Amino acid sequence: EAQLVESGGGLVQPGGSLRLSCAASGFIFEEYAMHWVRQAPGKGLEWVSGITWNSGNIGYADSVKGRFTVFRDNAKNSLHLQMTSLGAADMALYYCARDRRGYYGRGGAFEIWGQGTMVTVSS
Amino acid sequence: SYELTQPPSVSVSPGQTASISCSGDKLGDKYASWYQQRPGQSPTLVIYQDKKRPSGIPERFSASNFGHTATLTITGTQPMDEADYYCQAWDSNTAGVFGGGTKLTVL
Numbered sequence: 442e443a444q445l446v447e448s449g450g451g452l453v454q455p456g457g458s459l460r461l462s463c464a465a466s467g468f469i470f471e472e473y474a475m476h477w478v479r480q481a482p483g484k485g486l487e488w489v490s491g492i493t494w495n496s497g498n499i500g501y502a503d504s505v506k507g508r509f510t511v512f513r514d515n516a517k518n519s520l521h522l523q524m525t526s527l528g529a530a531d532m533a534l535y536y537c538a539r540d541r542r543g544y545y546g547r548g549g550a551f552e553i554w555g556q557g558t559m560v561t562v563s564s
Numbered sequence: 565s566y567e568l569t570q571p572p573s574v575s576v577s578p579g580q581t582a583s584i585s586c587s588g589d590k591l592g593d594k595y596a597s598w599y600q601q602r603p604g605q606s607p608t609l610v611i612y613q614d615k616k617r618p619s620g621i622p623e624r625f626s627a628s629n630f631g632h633t634a635t636l637t638i639t640g641t642q643p644m645d646e647a648d649y650y651c652q653a654w655d656s657n658t659a660g661v662f663g664g665g666t667k668l669t670v671l
Contacts, residue, residue, distance in 0.1 A: 476660070478607075478660075485648075485650060485662060485663075485664050485665040486599070486601075486607065486650050486652075486662040486665070487662060488652075488659065488660030488661065488662060491658075491660065498658075500657070500658055500659055501659075502659060502660075503565065503659075536606060536607075541612065545654070545658065545660075546654050546658040547594060547595055547654050547658075548595045548612075548613055549654065550597040550609055550612035550613070550652070551597070551599070551607070551609060551652070552609050552612075552618065554606040554607055554608070555606065556606055557606060
């Protein structure tokens, strides 16, 4: 069974940094594009970042561009999100999600979701 | 930036048909996906590429996408269908975009 398990969330001060990780199992990780999607408390879903199967194409939401970096390690079946200059607007539950295909964009969809890891930004 | 608009809430009686709309500029030219999120749970994909159902999604879930509006339809709505529903598409720059979500109440 395909499974995604996020980790790395926690409390961070405004302006601080945090690295999230997502461990994948039950499927051939290197065949799929991967994403980070976040959800602020009581709010809707927001796509944060996507990365193709071979890291050849990477995208970010305008709200995080220049502050967040996504990368993957296919040898270790893992996805990561390095977050810097964190602010109150970044406080959310961060989900790791697997795409239907090796690349993302038109026709793609978030097929498998993890349980999420919470990022709290507070002094 | 590209935007998708959903009604905040929809109500339906058990056994009846629920329709949830999602509007965006020329949305029909893009592919729409739909996600169900029950309280306290992670989202689940229920429709992709406008009208395809992933394995395990009941046939009562269907969808269409034409012009500027995508629509999710639940036929014979059950109490277990009560959840938040989000539409999603990709903008021209391959950035993911979600609608604001619709709370479906079955009463």
